[in-house]
Amino acid sequence: MILETRHSIHEILSRQPLFRGLEEAELRALAAQTREYRVHKHEILFNKGDTPQGIHVVVMGQIKLFLPSTQGWEKVIHMEEPGSTFGEAVVFLDKPYPVSAQAMQESIVLVISKAALSRAIDSSPLLCRKMLASLCVRLHELLTDIEACTSRTSLQRVTCFLSQQAPAGSRTYDVALGTSKQTLAAQLNLAPETLSRVLGQLSQAGLIEVHGRTITVLDAEKLRRYSST
Amino acid sequence: MILETRHSIHEILSRQPLFRGLEEAELRALAAQTREYRVHKHEILFNKGDTPQGIHVVVMGQIKLFLPSTQGWEKVIHMEEPGSTFGEAVVFLDKPYPVSAQAMQESIVLVISKAALSRAIDSSPLLCRKMLASLCVRLHELLTDIEACTSRTSLQRVTCFLSQQAPAGSRTYDVALGTSKQTLAAQLNLAPETLSRVLGQLSQAGLIEVHGRTITVLDAEKLRRYSST
């Protein structure tokens, strides 16, 4: 990882959802304890079990959080996009990272020291609330993830995933997987081959259309029913 | 559910880890907006999709949080024991319950209104921090849960689960499942029969001993190695 100059960290921080609306002084204190890293595609930010340095903010690129397992296998927990934060938990729990993180693209990540964030939270009820909300969102994401990847059959796993991406109350919609299908397979706990077959089956049934990394769901309702047959 | 008298809610609240150390006035305000419910074994507290009333605190008994699925199947997310809280997320997100809750024993549960808790958090930085910590613990629990139940083989799922229950650095230890083995199976995404067989296999290999609802791990290190063979 290459450490960047700090000229604009303050400004970048102020643009992140989590820190928007903070006092100037608070923001400045945070920025002083923040480092900016540029990471290359495929570079590992940290491994499961490492000692945490602080909270991470994705400014640009895409970071994969995953559980590695003996024998090269891995379960993808979440893909972090710009504006999202991860590693919040380490600020409050004195534990090693529970996941590994890897850049899937050329990325820029901020790391805010535990101590600074801890102080900021104490002095800013607004930040505290925002952190709470952010953690709750994370919890919900994990739950929907569990739901998708513990369904019985591979078909259910895929339809469950697609249904979860549905915007409220529209019959047809697009799902842009910002990742390779391999990665999606790892997220749904499927072999890539199986995912391919299931998508083929759903296409054949006229329920979806696959165009590269975009999946078009043609009938949300039918799709949901299909898996229970 | 039977609504209880409120004579001692204030006192009960003050004994819960989450609220210990709060000001008298704050506690009183919370207690005024808290209800105590007694629920029977097998009774449903709420279903996934219901509109949340508030945050839940388990005072006595055991509450199962689970994801129901079409066709009577279910994935157990977590068993809540006395002193633990759940449904925190609903205070900050305006969403329906993401899980269902069912009492596994005769239980006593407090429900604190969203509004009251929200006010309490604003006025008490201490409570805010405690909530953050509690949510982080929950996150970690979910992650270890995912880890256990997305391992490839049934054997790995079970050994992974047993390893996670290990106290730090002791060769041998007991795991007291406070539940039936059916429930554990649902937690690990296994058929009860499969769990039974795997436990049998591990016993035969001399790695564990099963006595009713207690599993004795004889050699933590060997157990971890065994699954990767």
Add this chain to the structure above:
DNA sequence: GATCGGCCTTGACCTGCATCAAACAAATTG
């Protein structure tokens, strides 16, 4: 535009686990 290296797909095979069924044990009830 030709060559290379990821990705993705398709096919054939075979194992691991769910399912069904039945016997048994333990816990609950009258």
Add this chain to the structure above:
DNA sequence: CAATTTGTTTGATGCAGGTCAAGGCCGATC
């Protein structure tokens, strides 16, 4: 203490999906 229900074990069977292998597609590089 018998009777009933609920939980656990064991066996036999079938199929879903993982694995291995080969071929096609597409974007990257020179």
